[in-house]
Amino acid sequence: MFEALTTKLDAVFKKLAGRGRLSEKDVDDALREVRVALLEADVHFRVARDFVARVRERAVGSDVLGSLTPGQQVVKIVHEELLSVLGEGQPRLSLSPTPPTVVMLVGLQGSGKTTTAAKLALHLRKGGQRPLLVAADVYRPAAVEQLVTLGKQLDIPVYQQGIAADPVEIVQNGIRRAREQGNTVALLDTAGRLHVDDEMMQELVRIKERIAPHEVLLVVDAMTGQDAVRAAGDFHQQVGLTGLILSKMDGDARGGAALSVRAVTGVPVKFLGTGEKTDALEPYHPDRLASRILGMGDVLTLIEKAQAQVDQAKAAEMERKFRTASFTLEDFLDQLQQVKQMGPLSQLLEMIPGMSRVAKNLPASALDDRQLKKVEAIIYSMTPLERRRPDVIDGSRRRRIAAGSGTTPADVNQLLNQFHQMQKMMKQYSQMLSGRGGRRLPGNMFRL
Amino acid sequence: MEEEAAKIRQAVAPTRQTWFSRMAQLFQRGQLDQALWDALEEALISADVGVATTERLLEAVKARVRQVDHPSPEDAHLALKEEMVRTLETPPAPPPELSACPRVVLVVGVNGVGKTTTIGKLARHFRSQGQRVLLAAADTFRAAATEQLQLWGERVGAEVVAHQPGADPGAVAFDALQAARSRDVDVVIVDTAGRLHTKVNLMEELKKVRRVLQRLDPQAPHEVLLVLDATTGQNGLLQARAFTEAVEVTGVILTKLDGTAKGGIALAICADLGLPLVFVGTGETPEDLAPFDPATYVDALLP
Ligand SMILES: Nc1nc2c(ncn2[C@@H]2O[C@H](COP(=O)(O)OP(=O)(O)OP(=O)(O)O)[C@@H](O)[C@H]2O)c(=O)[nH]1
Ligand SMILES: [Mg+2]
Numbered sequence: 062m063f064e065a066l067t068t069k070l071d072a073v074f075k076k077l078a079g080r081g082r083l084s085e086k087d088v089d090d091a092l093r094e095v096r097v098a099l100l101e102a103d104v105h106f107r108v109a110r111d112f113v114a115r116v117r118e119r120a121v122g123s124d125v126l127g128s129l130t131p132g133q134q135v136v137k138i139v140h141e142e143l144l145s146v147l148g149e150g151q152p153r154l155s156l157s158p159t160p161p162t163v164v165m166l167v168g169l170q171g172s173g174k175t176t177t178a179a180k181l182a183l184h185l186r187k188g189g190q191r192p193l194l195v196a197a198d199v200y201r202p203a204a205v206e207q208l209v210t211l212g213k214q215l216d217i218p219v220y221q222q223g224i225a226a227d228p229v230e231i232v233q234n235g236i237r238r239a240r241e242q243g244n245t246v247a248l249l250d251t252a253g254r255l256h257v258d259d260e261m262m263q264e265l266v267r268i269k270e271r272i273a274p275h276e277v278l279l280v281v282d283a284m285t286g287q288d289a290v291r292a293a294g295d296f297h298q299q300v301g302l303t304g305l306i307l308s309k310m311d312g313d314a315r316g317g318a319a320l321s322v323r324a325v326t327g328v329p330v331k332f333l334g335t336g337e338k339t340d341a342l343e344p345y346h347p348d349r350l351a352s353r354i355l356g357m358g359d360v361l362t363l364i365e366k367a368q369a370q371v372d373q374a375k376a377a378e379m380e381r382k383f384r385t386a387s388f389t390l391e392d393f394l395d396q397l398q399q400v401k402q403m404g405p406l407s408q409l410l411e412m413i414p415g416m417s418r419v420a421k422n423l424p425a426s427a428l429d430d431r432q433l434k435k436v437e438a439i440i441y442s443m444t445p446l447e448r449r450r451p452d453v454i455d456g457s458r459r460r461r462i463a464a465g466s467g468t469t470p471a472d473v474n475q476l477l478n479q480f481h482q483m484q485k486m487m488k489q490y491s492q493m494l495s496g497r498g499g500r501r502l503p504g505n506m507f508r509l
Numbered sequence: 510m511e512e513e514a515a516k517i518r519q520a521v522a523p524t525r526q527t528w529f530s531r532m533a534q535l536f537q538r539g540q541l542d543q544a545l546w547d548a549l550e551e552a553l554i555s556a557d558v559g560v561a562t563t564e565r566l567l568e569a570v571k572a573r574v575r576q577v578d579h580p581s582p583e584d585a586h587l588a589l590k591e592e593m594v595r596t597l598e599t600p601p602a603p604p605p606e607l608s609a610c611p612r613v614v615l616v617v618g619v620n621g622v623g624k625t626t627t628i629g630k631l632a633r634h635f636r637s638q639g640q641r642v643l644l645a646a647a648d649t650f651r652a653a654a655t656e657q658l659q660l661w662g663e664r665v666g667a668e669v670v671a672h673q674p675g676a677d678p679g680a681v682a683f684d685a686l687q688a689a690r691s692r693d694v695d696v697v698i699v700d701t702a703g704r705l706h707t708k709v710n711l712m713e714e715l716k717k718v719r720r721v722l723q724r725l726d727p728q729a730p731h732e733v734l735l736v737l738d739a740t741t742g743q744n745g746l747l748q749a750r751a752f753t754e755a756v757e758v759t760g761v762i763l764t765k766l767d768g769t770a771k772g773g774i775a776l777a778i779c780a781d782l783g784l785p786l787v788f789v790g791t792g793e794t795p796e797d798l799a800p801f802d803p804a805t806y807v808d809a810l811l812p
Contacts, residue, residue: 171765201793255769284742285742309705313705314742
């Protein structure tokens, strides 16, 4: 969903990740790119400006500049700020204790209200409710037929009075019908309208005053650009929204409109529309969304764990070794021990950006923590020389190490091979950091 | 949060006014400085022109005003408008009127942008020129899409060829063109289902509609019009690229310009793909369609 923005920020922070300390100027450079990324993702320019200012204030104010992992610190702040704007998801409608609960869908033309109404009805029925759809769009040709057809497909009742009646009356009658028939939720599909069309906005206000809906949900097209703030702001001001639904999230729009609209209305996102089929409605996970924006996996948790466990001075030294590819088995052992304190390996891998996919493809044994113990035992059985210069390990040394660690020479061999692979990757990584290698490696893989 | 949101709403709503008064002040001071460039950048960005195209436009303008003695803010403002008009004028004119008969127009775009409505308006436009118009209801997917097109057909006096829901869109287009030939129709307009340009199989389906038409007339479709919603942000460029790649779009129609969105991504599309804008949609009635005029559009985008 937010993949495009993800790639962008990935690039920004990869640049930072390679540096030691950051200057204020570095932060500004990065934030400029964050701003561009946000704008390219359709975040409103003022929302983007405020956002960047807040991040900067926090970044410069905290000890980010002197810290050993400045890139991660900045990411962490961006991530936190993103989360605070994106807000908590609220994947349910507030149902009234005295049914029917009345849910009103509003929005611009073509935003996806009718389809969303059907999706919500299906979702509610799955949750044990008895929904009724009410066709209150008397303007767009065949809008009533569209809802009726969807109702038929889903076997969900639709209340309609054709297109000659006043929408205010239609919804009143619809709600009465719901009460009579024992429907627990009435979903009102209103006509799409422009936020600057006074007459049409007044119609919504009249409907709202007459029926006092429990929910007024704005359906926002994920592809919307800078105008999203105006439209959403006006709808909120005039009709009073209780929630948002982002539609067409299955495309490749960067979806910055979500950020804008959240900032300008402050009401929670309730659902995401992710396809044309009536079951393509998903709950909204702000953390997932924010993580997607940053392309960070669940880096936040990882950073927190790492901060709690990793000896900072050691980490710095380790990082230098990574970069110069002078990493030994001894260092490896050291890392293993720190990693072990952070939790099960499989869980850690899941949290590293790009690694969750890798983790899925690894044989289960590779993620086994017992495997870690074995590795530890093998390295413990090596002499200091062997740990620092593994190429001296010949057949007889290998047999000795295996015997000492209770493993087989094949196990020792495997570890040495893996270590060799790792060193190769590190070389590529350091080349990449110095701008030569083009291949992309997971951003923070070696920065534990 | 509500308080904060209200503050942002306030900051955003009078954008135009503050921009105007800021420009007025900048003009008064008569100085061409960073503040002016910032104001122009803001105007372009908030119209969805996009960062890259905005930068390119402003660079071009800067280069131009550098050649002027004591350039004023007005100089920059006018130069920018000229630059924008020039961008929108490439290529110079929409394709010449084709004599092919019937002329086939394929209308494509993502969901909800206004394809069907625009087809109704286009039909009216051709009808008013005394042409016979036939509409092909090749959106067989969305509920009641056919009924919607039929209502438009009645409204503007155009015949509609339709199949059952779920039928093959290619077959509908084929039948429509065949019917058009036997009925002496001048223009066939094919309505297609809205589809996200990222859905491979749906884009394949669209290509097939085009291939099927070509079986009857190798020149068809004579025009492929991409409908773009003016509220669309930067994704519009990706849409234009994907649809062009799939079915060789020949022109763009920008809808919903009666709202507050400016549809600036159209500039990026023109600059990037060289696609001409041919019409704009400005409302929901049959008359709300106008041929695209670069100067008028630029005046609205950057007053
Ligand atoms: N204000 C305004 N509304 C428009 C304009 N063009 C279309 N609409 C409205 O936008 C909504 C969607 O229009 P449609 O013509 O159904 O869009 P579509 O692209 O055919 O939609 P799908 O076939 O569902 O993908 C309708 O409510 C139209 O009345 C316009 O220029 N201005
Ligand atoms: Mg349509």
